[in-house]
Amino acid sequence: MPNPDVSIEQLSRLAPLSRLSEAAHQNLLAASRVDTLDAGKRLPARNRERWVSFVLEGSMQLIRGDDVIETIDPEVDAARLQQPLFADGDDVDYATTLKSTRLLSIARKAVEEAVAAEGDGGAYDVGEQSISTVESDLLERFYKALSDGRMQLPSMPEIAIRIRELAADAETSLNDLAKVIQVDPSLTARLLQAANSAAYRGTRAVGSVREAITRLGLKRTASLAISITMHNVFKARSPQTARQMQMLWETSVEVSATAYIVARHSRVLDPDHALLAGLMHRVGAVPILLFSESLETSGDELKLAIARLSPMVGGVLLKEWGFEHDVVIAVEEGEQWMRNPDLPTDLCDIIIAARLYADLRNDRPLPASSLTEIPAFRKLGLADPESDRSLQVLEDAAEEIASIREFLS
Structure with missing residues (x-):
């Protein structure tokens, strides 16, 4: 059953999902939830193993140890809300809310299956499945080289x-x-x-x-x-x-x-x-x-x-x-x-x-x-x-x- 707290239009604005069809968005609505988190609420980074989450309203910080890695605030950078709260590979421990925050979470498996089914081979980093399913051995080798650290990234001058x-x-x-x-x-x-x-x-x-x-x-x-x-x-x-x-x-x-x-x-x-x-x-x-x-x-x-x-x-x-x-x-x-x-x-x-x-x-x-x-x-x-x-x-x-x-x- 579609989630009444989020719309297809909202899903279509999110970076990992923007190229999916309306039918795919409709299916993802049924795999989504919207939670309202009070200020000071902590969300462990390991949640990304099950959910792809996005801040709809409010403000959060990503924390590693005692350090603030990033502050997510729509008044400062509205475009950041279109990206997942936790990106794959981010070295953070948890996220914490600075004020009351509405958080959209979509089952990760559903996102990966939707991206793979519609052939969006790797334009977005929502997990290895979104690229490894592309029917190209070369493409998979490139992606795995990047994931494994074998693709050497050039240094900034x-x-x-x-x-x-x-x-x-x-x-x-x-x-x-x-x-x-x-x-x-x-x-x-x-x-x-x-x-x-x-x-x-x-x-x-x-x-x-x-x-x-x-x-x-x-x-x-x-x-x-x-x-x-x-x-x-x-x-x-x-x-x-x-x-x-x-x-x-x-x-x-x-x-x-x-x-x-x-x-x-x-x-x-x-x-x-x-x-x-x-x-x-x-x-x-x-x-x-x-x-x-x-x-x-x-x-x-x-x-x-x-x-x-x-x-x-x-x-x-x-x-x-x-x-x-x-x-x-x-x-x-x-x-x-x-x-x-x-x-x-x-x-x-x-x-x-x-x-x-x-x-x-x-x-x-x-x-x-x-x-x-x-x-x-x-x-x-x-x-x-x-x-x-x-x-x-x-x-x-x-x-x-x-x-x-x-x-x-």
């Missing part, structure tokens, strides 16, 4: 880590940041190129890192510097894989530059943050490409593995690197074209719009007969993305897009 640490320190001065950047001649050159580009230039050219930081500000300089250093992640020894990495980077740069313009046009999110998220939107393909060097794979098989696993692998990688939650969500959900039609605009909406604009400009297949069906465009206040008026936004910024692509490439 050391200089990017140092710059991020400085950016997070309120005591950081212009000189502190300049000293770190100047250690890397390539980064220095590209940062000066960025500061003098059409996207950021002022009334006169800058010739030093100090002048660039003065023009851009500490926060923007740090964000740009991290974006520039990320090119080092897209590297490989094998000539064939190196070519694939370069193509992947070029696509990422195009989406990144477009995301910057879309964010600036919509005026709802920081364009520099969108630029970095755009660069990372396919970063999950990097460890997959590197792992494929040890396997005998066809091009089609590799494309399948990247399409299926890249969002999940990218999310794992960015969490390990300590990226902001909204960037992780943009990577994990950036291909869920119909996501969140009724929730506020977020970073993922900008990445979706940027990706589809890039597809449109390059005559690649689109996920809908008309892009006006995609909620992200409506939420961002963009016109019909296939009309001259919509593309005019990008054409007007053509010089800036070209300059961004130049200093990132």
Whole structure:
């Protein structure tokens, strides 16, 4: 019997379930329960062995030992409520409610069976069953390698880590940041190129890192510097894989530059943050490409593995690197074209719009007969993305897009 406390519409907004049919959602209603938990209630992490739970209302914290790992609060990050309370692999002991909280729990077995039955092979991490049932030995080998820790995840560039640490320190001065950047001649050159580009230039050219930081500000300089250093992640020894990495980077740069313009046009999110998220939107393909060097794979098989696993692998990688939650969500959900039609605009909406604009400009297949069906465009206040008026936004910024692509490439 369907649960009267939750609707099919609510289920369809949840990340692991958004691609399921209405019939599947109807079946899951019968396997769900909604509990109201008082403030201070503890929920052991081992509950995820039986249930996939989501916060509907209220606020919770994930705890490991004496440390707060994450605070889940819809007023801070509404998109987090679409993700399971406990993710597979999270090293937490329990969750505790900060105030009265409504919690939706769906029988884990029912979720896995629904995902497997409809062939959603691994776009979401709801347990090994959701991927291992895909009829592809290669795909299963990739997933098991990731689960077993045999798929080596690339490290974040050391200089990017140092710059991020400085950016997070309120005591950081212009000189502190300049000293770190100047250690890397390539980064220095590209940062000066960025500061003098059409996207950021002022009334006169800058010739030093100090002048660039003065023009851009500490926060923007740090964000740009991290974006520039990320090119080092897209590297490989094998000539064939190196070519694939370069193509992947070029696509990422195009989406990144477009995301910057879309964010600036919509005026709802920081364009520099969108630029970095755009660069990372396919970063999950990097460890997959590197792992494929040890396997005998066809091009089609590799494309399948990247399409299926890249969002999940990218999310794992960015969490390990300590990226902001909204960037992780943009990577994990950036291909869920119909996501969140009724929730506020977020970073993922900008990445979706940027990706589809890039597809449109390059005559690649689109996920809908008309892009006006995609909620992200409506939420961002963009016109019909296939009309001259919509593309005019990008054409007007053509010089800036070209300059961004130049200093990132």
